[in-house]
Amino acid sequence: MAETVQGVVQGNNNTVTLVFDDGRPTVPYLAPPMAENSLVGRDGDFATLRGRLLSGENLPISAVNGLPGVGKTAIAIALAHDPVVLGRFSDGVLWHGLGREPDLRAALAAWSSALGLTQQAGEQVALTSRAAQIRDAIGLRRMLIVIDDAWHIEDALTLRIGGPNCAHLLTTRIPEVALRFGDGELCTLSELSDTDSREMLRRLAPIAVATEPAAVGDLIRLSGGLPLALSLIGRQLRVAEHTRQPRRIRTAVRRLSQDHGDLLRLTAPIGILNRHPGLGEGTPLSLQSIIQLSVDALTEPARCLLGDLGVFPPKPVSIGEDAVIAVGGTTEAELDELTDSGLLEPVGPGRYTLHQTISDYARAALTPHPEVNIRMINYFVEYVESHRDDFEDLERELPVILEAFRTASEQRENDLVKRGVLALFDFLDARGLYTLAGEQLERVLPTFDQLGPDDVRLVYYLGRVHDKRGDLAESNRYLTQAMRLARPSSQLSIDIRIGLGWVTAMQGRIPEAIDHFEQAKITAGQIGSVRSEALALHGLGWSLGVSGRLATSLATLDRGVEVARSVGEPAVAADLLQVRGWMQVTAEDVGAAEESFRECLALARAEGRADRMIDGLQGLAVVARRRCRYGESIEFCREAIVLAERTGHRERMSLAANLGHALRDAGQTDEAERQFRYGLELARRFGHEEKMSRCLGALADIEIDAERPEAAEHLEQAENIARKGAMSEPLLDALEYRARMYRLAGRFPEALASLQEGRERAAREPGGIHAALMELEFGEVFLSTGDVTGARTAFEQARRIAEQRERRDLLGLALFGLARAGTGEQGRRFGEEAQMILGEIGHRRAASVAEWLTAR
Numbered sequence: 108m109a110e111t112v113q114g115v116v117q118g119n120n121n122t123v124t125l126v127f128d129d130g131r132p133t134v135p136y137l138a139p140p141m142a143e144n145s146l147v148g149r150d151g152d153f154a155t156l157r158g159r160l161l162s163g164e165n166l167p168i169s170a171v172n173g174l175p176g177v178g179k180t181a182i183a184i185a186l187a188h189d190p191v192v193l194g195r196f197s198d199g200v201l202w203h204g205l206g207r208e209p210d211l212r213a214a215l216a217a218w219s220s221a222l223g224l225t226q227q228a229g230e231q232v233a234l235t236s237r238a239a240q241i242r243d244a245i246g247l248r249r250m251l252i253v254i255d256d257a258w259h260i261e262d263a264l265t266l267r268i269g270g271p272n273c274a275h276l277l278t279t280r281i282p283e284v285a286l287r288f289g290d291g292e293l294c295t296l297s298e299l300s301d302t303d304s305r306e307m308l309r310r311l312a313p314i315a316v317a318t319e320p321a322a323v324g325d326l327i328r329l330s331g332g333l334p335l336a337l338s339l340i341g342r343q344l345r346v347a348e349h350t351r352q353p354r355r356i357r358t359a360v361r362r363l364s365q366d367h368g369d370l371l372r373l374t375a376p377i378g379i380l381n382r383h384p385g386l387g388e389g390t391p392l393s394l395q396s397i398i399q400l401s402v403d404a405l406t407e408p409a410r411c412l413l414g415d416l417g418v419f420p421p422k423p424v425s426i427g428e429d430a431v432i433a434v435g436g437t438t439e440a441e442l443d444e445l446t447d448s449g450l451l452e453p454v455g456p457g458r459y460t461l462h463q464t465i466s467d468y469a470r471a472a473l474t475p476h477p478e479v480n481i482r483m484i485n486y487f488v489e490y491v492e493s494h495r496d497d498f499e500d501l502e503r504e505l506p507v508i509l510e511a512f513r514t515a516s517e518q519r520e521n522d523l524v525k526r527g528v529l530a531l532f533d534f535l536d537a538r539g540l541y542t543l544a545g546e547q548l549e550r551v552l553p554t555f556d557q558l559g560p561d562d563v564r565l566v567y568y569l570g571r572v573h574d575k576r577g578d579l580a581e582s583n584r585y586l587t588q589a590m591r592l593a594r595p596s597s598q599l600s601i602d603i604r605i606g607l608g609w610v611t612a613m614q615g616r617i618p619e620a621i622d623h624f625e626q627a628k629i630t631a632g633q634i635g636s637v638r639s640e641a642l643a644l645h646g647l648g649w650s651l652g653v654s655g656r657l658a659t660s661l662a663t664l665d666r667g668v669e670v671a672r673s674v675g676e677p678a679v680a681a682d683l684l685q686v687r688g689w690m691q692v693t694a695e696d697v698g699a700a701e702e703s704f705r706e707c708l709a710l711a712r713a714e715g716r717a718d719r720m721i722d723g724l725q726g727l728a729v730v731a732r733r734r735c736r737y738g739e740s741i742e743f744c745r746e747a748i749v750l751a752e753r754t755g756h757r758e759r760m761s762l763a764a765n766l767g768h769a770l771r772d773a774g775q776t777d778e779a780e781r782q783f784r785y786g787l788e789l790a791r792r793f794g795h796e797e798k799m800s801r802c803l804g805a806l807a808d809i810e811i812d813a814e815r816p817e818a819a820e821h822l823e824q825a826e827n828i829a830r831k832g833a834m835s836e837p838l839l840d841a842l843e844y845r846a847r848m849y850r851l852a853g854r855f856p857e858a859l860a861s862l863q864e865g866r867e868r869a870a871r872e873p874g875g876i877h878a879a880l881m882e883l884e885f886g887e888v889f890l891s892t893g894d895v896t897g898a899r900t901a902f903e904q905a906r907r908i909a910e911q912r913e914r915r916d917l918l919g920l921a922l923f924g925l926a927r928a929g930t931g932e933q934g935r936r937f938g939e940e941a942q943m944i945l946g947e948i949g950h951r952r953a954a955s956v957a958e959w960l961t962a963r
Contacts, residue, residue, distance in 0.1 A: 134199035135221035138187035138253065139180075146185045147310065147334070148303025149178065149296075156186060156294055160251070160274045161195050167274040168267075170289030172282055173296035174449060174462055175397045176335030179278035180204075182296065183253050186276065196274065198248035204255040207404055209262050215241060234265065242268045251276065258404070260287045280401060280449040298332030298462070307334065311341025314348045315356050322357075325364035331422060331463030336394055339373040371395040371464070371471055398468045401448050409444040412437045413465075414473030416451070418483050418514065421466035424506040425458040430490075434483045436476060480514050487511035488527040498715055501534045509547075516550055525551045525565070532568050536575070537678075539717030539754030545572045563592040567603050574610055575718065576755050577793035583610045601627050601639045608646045612653070615796030615832025620650045638679060641670040645683045652690040653797065655835035655871060660690050678719070681710040685722035692729055693836065695876055695912045701730045721747045721758050725765060732769050735915050735948035740769040760789040760798045767805055772916065774951035780809050800828040800837040804844055811848045818848060839865055839877040846884045850891055858888050879908035879917050886924045898928040919944035923956050935963065 146153070159169045171179045186192050187200050201221065203214040215237040222244040249272045257263040257279040267275050267288070277288045285293040299307065304327040309316040316323050330336035340363060347359035363370060374391035402410060415435040419426050431442055445451035446459070454460050461469070469475075476482075487508050494500045501508070508531065515524045528547045535544035548569045553562060570585035586607045593600040608623030624647035631639035644667030652660035664687040671680040688703035708723030710716075728743035744766035751759045763786030770779035783805045790798035803825035810818035822845055829838035842865035849858035862885050869877040886901035902924035909917035919941045926938035938960050945953035 134197070135218075136200050137202040137217070137221055138200045139184055139202070141184055141188050142181065142338075146178070146181055147307040148299045149182055149185075152294060152296060153182060153185060156182065156276070157189065157192060159292075159294075160186065160192060160276065168277075168289050168292075169275070170277045170279065170285035170293040171296060172279055172285035172293050172449070174298070174333065174452075174465070175280050175401055176333045176394060176464065177296045177298060178334040179280070179296060180255055181334065183255060183276055183278050187251060187253055192251060196249045196251040198250045200251045200253065201269075202253045202255065203266060205257045205262050205266075207258045207400060209258075211262060211265055212237075214266060219244075238265060238268050242270065245270045245273060247272050249273065254278070257281070257284050257288070260284050263288050281447065282449060283447055299334060299337070300332065301327055304330065304332050304337055307337045308341050308344070311338070312344035312348055314351075315344040315360050318353060319357055319360045322360040322364050326360065326370075329364065329370055329463060329467075333394075333462070333464055335392075335397065336370065336464055339392075339394065340370070343373055371398075371467055394464055395468060395472065398450075398465060399472070401450055402468075402473075405448060405450075406441070406444060408437065409441045409448075410473065411435075411476065412441045413445060413450060413469050414475045415479045416445075416461055417466055417469030417473065417475060418479055418510075419461060419466070420506050420510050421463040422452070422460040425454050425460045425503075426507060427504065428457040428459065430486060430504075430507065431459060433486045434479060436478070436482060480518060481520070483511050484515040484518070484520055484523050488515075488523050488530075491527050491530040495530045495533060498534050498537060501531065502538070509543075512547060512550070521551055529564055529568070536568075536571065537714065537716050537718075539575075539721075539750070539756060541572050541575045541755050545569065545576070548572065558588070558592060560592055560594075563589050563599060566592065567599065567606065570603075570606055570610075574606060574613075577760065577789060577795060579610050579614050579794045583607070583614070586610060596630055596634065598634065598636055598639065601630050601634075601636060601643075604630070605639070605642050605646055608643075608650070612646065612650050613795055613797065615800075615828065615834065617650050617654045617833050621647065621654075624650060637670060637674045638676055641667045641674070641676065641679050641683065644670065645679070645686060648683070648690070649686045652686070652693065653835065654833050657690060657694055657872065661687065661694065664690060677710045678714050678716060681707045681714070681716065681719045681723075684710070685719060685726055688726045689729075692726070692733065693872075695733075695914075697730055697733050697913075700726065704730060717750050717754050718756055718758075721750050721754075721756055721762070724750075725758060725762055728762075728765055728769065732765070732772065733914070735772075735950065737769050737773040737949055741766060741773070744769060760786045760793075760795060760802070762786075763789065764798065764801050764805060767802075771805070771809070772951060773949055774954075776809060776951070780806065783809070796828050796832050797834055797837065800825045800832070800834060801840070803828070804837060804840045807841075807848075808844050811844060811851065814851070822848065835868070835872070836877070839868055839872075839880075842868070843877070843880050843884055846881075846888070850884070850888050855888055855892055858884075862888065875908045875912060876914065876917070879905045879912075879914070879921075882908070883917070883920055883924060886921075886928070890924070890927060895928050899925065902928060915944050915948055916950055919948070919950060919956075920952060923952070923959075926956075927959070935960070938963070 156169050156171065160167055171182060173179050187202065201218050203217065211234055215234065218241050219237065222241060224240060224244055245268070247270055250269060251274050252266070252269045253276045254263050254266045255278050257277055258281055260283070263277055263284060269275055277285065279285050305316060305323065308323060308327070326340055330340060343363065344356070344359055347355045371394045374393045402413065405413065412435045416431065418434065428442065432439065435441070446453055450465055452460050452462065488511070490504065491501065491508060508527070512524050512527055528551055531547070532544060535547070548565055552565050552569065558566065566585050567589040570582045570589055573582035573585060586603055589603045590600065590607065593603055604623050604627040608620045608627065611623060612620035624643050628640055628643035628647065631643055644663050648660045648664035648667060651663060664683055667683040668680055668687065671683055684703045684707040688700045688707065691700035691703060704723050704726030707719060707726065711719030711723055724743050724747035728740045728747065731740035731743060744762055748759070748762050748766065750756070751762055763782045767779040767782035767786065770782065783802050786798060787802035787806065790802055803821045807818045807822040807825060810821065822841060825837065826841040826845065829841055842861045846858040846861040846865065849855070849861065862881055865881045866878065869881055872878065882901045882905035886898045886905065889895070889898035889901060902921050906918060906921035906925065909921055922937045922941035922944065926934045926941060929937055938956060942953060942956040942960060945956055
């Protein structure tokens with residue numbers, strides 16, 4: 108068990124001794140005093156280092172490495188003050204801070220004096236002899252020897268003179284020194300996490316942290332989690348807190364968070380025993396002075412490279428080696444020098460990162476090459492153009508690419524920005540980064556009255572971005588303008604035509620959409636663009652399907668899938684598969700739909716296409732709901748919603764509606780209503796007629812059951828939109844809901860009229876599900892009017908369709924209808940069967956069946 112030290116510390120000049128209460132002889136203790144709140148968030152590192160020092164191995168050696176200001180000295184001081192460590196090394200602590208230009212004779216003289224060795228006045232002893240004398244004096248004593256701030260391995264090894272019962276602890280900002288001193292074993296201190304950074308500031312300036320949390324978050328980001336920076340910030344804020352005036356605290360916080368140079372120049376008074384070994388007497392401690400020590404040690408070319416690196420974004424962004432050399436106009440030798448100095452951190456093969464404070468120093472204190480900005484712009488524009496299909500490479504370099512584009516805009520290099528943005532668009536589109544894509548495009552787009560033929564692709568891409576975000580009116584405006592500028596019968600004109608087809612389809616103008624897709628298909632055939640033919644078939648298949656021509660739609664989509672596969676276009680095949688899945692759902696071929704959606708999702712994941720991942724997940728959610736697996740449907744929806752919210756994708760409104768339906772079926776009506784209202788809000792905002800009709804109808808369905816008066820208005824709006832846009836499925840839903848509303852109001856003739864229209868329209872549907880829903884409502888009307896025979900006939904018809912289509916939810920509802928239309932034992936048997944089915948699938952109507960059986 109570790110020995111506990113009990114006694115007092117006495118000091119004179121730079122020699123401190125431990126005086127023990129139990130009469131033991133005094134021992135040297137040269138460690139600096141502990142600073143206030145100096146060690147936060149270092150429990151793991153502290154435990155690791157203490158474990159190494161106490162390992163019991165012969166001559167344990169530990170090396171601590173890290174950035175300037177990361178807290179290397181602080182953790183060494185904490186270890187030197189730790190009772191458990193002092194219990195093991197009870198013969199004292201020798202400490203010396205070397206710095207860049209150490210005085211080794213002074214270090215050895217101080218240690219000699221602490222150990223009681225005598226020296227004649229004016230006597231000069233060779234370093235090796237003095238080191239040997241100290242080693243002999245240490246002998247078998249248990250001592251901790253700390254060598255702080257070593258810059259050169261030779262200096263560090265000169266002071267590694269402890270005996271077999273000693274431990275050595277080294278701190279250094281130079282990775283090579285740490286590795287060589289520790290024989291390859293070192294502890295690298297990382298920056299503090301945001302949580303630990305906030306805790307450190309809270310200990311120093313609790314009022315500021317409590318009252319200005321957002322601005323303090325900015326300060327934490329600027330500090331990069333560096334303990335020295337946080338300590339300087341905290342002490343500055345503490346001065347402002349002393350007044351207890353909120354205005355002064357707020358001003359101090361915001362001034363520091365807005366001025367990077369201010370943060371670098373912040374200073375703090377330090378005692379003589381805590382003075383940094385590299386700083387001259389009278390030099391205040393600051394981030395700038397600590398970083399300056401490393402910069403002063405660089406060769407001129409390496410210092411120039413560090414100044415150039417200020418154009419790159421700081422950590423956590425990483426920079427490729429080729430980019431550093433090209434933009435810095437330098438060689439690998441200068442790059443390696445910066446890495447060896449600890450100023451530039453390697454973060455993987457050929458990748459480097461620059462800490463926030465060092466980046467700020469490079470910008471504030473060094474002068475970059477006058478051509479560095481244009482070199483950066485040219486390098487990354489050419490990089491994007493040559494890697495436009497290498498999405499993984501583009502994703503890795505994206506923060507630096509965007510910084511290059513921003514710099515180019517500031518320097519009015521608009522042609523270069525335009526080249527880069529156009530080359531980057533396919534990547535941004537595939538990754539679902541629509542807001543970012545729109546910002547980049549708008550950065551370089553002239554006003555409409557200044558547009559020329561060279562701008563047509565920019566206008567087209569902006570139209571696509573607005574479409575993906577669901578802003579159909581703006582999308583239509585841009586695409587129409589692009590069509591005016593495009594050369595007729597060109598590839599670009601086909602792409603624009605397909606885009607217009609989708610926008611008009613989403614706006615409910617289905618005949619116009621079909622015309623756009625047909626024209627695009629014809630032009631694609633004329634110029635031999637097979638990929639464009641597949642894309643036109645994709646849009647045409649969807650438009651035909653939503654207008655009720657399901658068989659033609661499926662045949663068109665099958666042809667499109669075949670074409671896309673023949674030319675090796677997995678992304679286009681995924682587009683077609685997701686639409687084919689929807690049409691198969693409409694046709695109640697749920698098994699085939701699931702296969703289509705799963706293949707779509709697999710292709711989308713392989714391609715990294717967020718938009719198609721959303722489509723595949725949403726399709727699987729609908730399939731799960733059709734199979735009465737409501738929990739699974741809800742999970743698929745929620746996964747897709749996370750993607751859609753992150754990317755701003757237009758399918759947020761569809762997902763809200765589909766999640767609402769699954770929740771409604773599962774009996775979670777309040778949450779379902781919230782989803783329908785959110786979907787309706789999005790659909791109205793972006794002018795999406797079909798989604799508007801669906802969400803309005805779904806809200807009316809809930810409001811009818813709750814006997815709320817707004818149901819009639821919502822239902823009328825849903826029906827009008829569906830009729831105007833020739834939308835088959837939303838209109839059938841509206842007719843069914845209207846019939847139920849009339850029935851509950853006792854308006855049976857009007858209910859039957861709505862159902863008759865619905866029955867005739869549903870008869871043209873190959874799926875038959877709406878036919879079953881109409882028959883179920885017919886049965887309810889007949890029961891309400893006392894026509895039991897008519898009710899049995901309608902419920903039997905619904906039952907047959909449900910069994911054919913394997914729809915257990917509809918089967919349960921049909922059986923419940925037969926139970927109420929039946930008599931005696933037969934009625935009870937139907938009721939029990941309905942309760943079993945609806946209960947097993949967790950349908951909301953299961954409770955109604957149970958109540959009926961109990962009351963019977």
